[in-house]
Amino acid sequence: MLKRLNELNFVIGLFFTIVSLILLADTFLNKGRTGNLNLYTGFAFLIFGLIMIWIKTNKNAG
């Protein structure tokens, strides 16, 4: 895990995954007040973040 911090795509993926969790947590904690924009963006960031993390994992596996 620590070794993968040397991979830029992993760092970017990790960043967007954490941001997505902040957005999703904010959506659920403040129901109704932030609308659906945080929810949709949070999911989009989560998918992007996981893909960025997965890309290299998949390459390593191969």
Add this chain to the structure above:
Amino acid sequence: MKLTLADYLVILLYFAFVVAVGFIIKRKIRSSNDFLSSSRSIPLWITSLAFISANLGAQEVLGMVASGAKYGIMTVHFYWVGAIFAMVFLGLFMMPFYYGSRARSVPEYLKLRFDEKTRGLNAISFAVMTVFSSGISLYALAKLLEVILKWDFDISIWIAAGIVMIYTFLGGLTSAVYNEVLQFFLIVLGLSPLVIVALHDAGGWENIKAQLQPEYTHAWKYMGHADNNPMGLHFMSLIFGLGFAMSFGYWCTDFLVVQRAMIAKNMNAAQRTPIVAALPKMLMPLIVVLPGVIALALVTPALQSKGYSIPVNETGGTDYTMTLPSLIAHYYPSGLLGVGITALIASFMSGMAGNVTAFNSVFTYDIYQSYFVKSKSDRHYLVVGKMITVAGILFSIGTAYIARSFNNINDFLQLVFSFVNGPLFATFLLGMFWKRTTGHGAFCGLLAGTLAAAITHGLTIAEGKGGWIAPLYEIRSGLGQAFIVAGVSWTANFIVTIIVSLATKPKSEDELKGLVYSLTKIQKGPKKRWYLDPVVLSILLLVATVLLNIIFF
């Protein structure tokens, strides 16, 4: 604008990540070459995104949205006329010489091709320009934080500059490049929801076209006469001033961006770096021009019920620079607001770090090592490079205060570029493609070009700027003035370089091998897959660019 815990968490997370990248890269820095030029070890996808991100500073993001609101869709000319063609030219025709000559910087190429004085002139003018650009990025961020978050202007400058200093000091160019890629994704993904929501709120593109005057939604149609379009430009001024002199001067010779291609792993990757970068560049108006045009539509009478307005400045005039922050404040809820603010902060850091790393490379290699201390240990130059990084940040802080007196920062930056870059491309064009060009010719041409730029600016006046010799000719917009200054300075350089070169002795052909097109054997490797071939990629890009210009004609 009031930030909540979620917003602050996103901003703090971003600061933590950029600083962490600096610490991670620090372990790999062992030589001055690692620190200042990444030892030519960076993969293509990173060099390409860093290439575009180094140009995606605050002046690009805030400035282009501002120009979108001020000039309408004509702002796309900065991309579809003023970038793609030059980026393709750089990749196909110029990278073989930059990369193949093994020069560590653009000024060093000038030393190899011409002589020491031409390198010195370029290195010094470039250093001044990067410090100005960096200062403008810093000013933009501090002003932004002052207006929307009520943070103190001076404290914002010092804190923001301090964070950039930490990660560029620790990891040098590689750290800056890695953070530029993170910043690229943050800017694009952080602002995409805004475009979608605002476009939907404005009733879609068709409704925007229905609300705005047609000259704001057509890129070319009203450019037959300067009085008919918001930029106040004839299409020939645009094509020659922006599309040729300024665009090629910036994308093909500015070390800030060229440096990102020069750190690629091999020649093919170096050539493809600007070409691959041209694809996201071509689509960038969706993120940085469209919001400005949407804002313009939202303030029309039919859409006033949406409750959005472009802010005004202290004098009561429209403050176009604040268009993007005001859109973010209007549409983003807490949480996403933090993402939007962070994207703006990232744009500032991207621009500033890019300038600082280019500045320290040029200063260390082309000024310090060339003129002051020539033969010291590598360790010595590594330490100097780090000290120059700190000095560059401090200079930037100083210039940020100078930039404070200008309204539209994009106009100002284009003016600075036109003085320095406008004439420069003529030197490289003649140097790379005409073996008869001499060092004396290049030097005199550069001086003549810069002088011509200053005189033209002094004789023309636009939006109250220029005309300091005599305001003989009035131009409607600052951008139009910058294009004309660039065009005149390029022409002056081109003519003077040819005349002086013909009157002076050129270098021998042996000395020019690998530096001039006609004396260099272009290496043809094994047949590549189409997506690895720079020529095929370039053709596809150019066709797409022409199509976009036709669609939005």
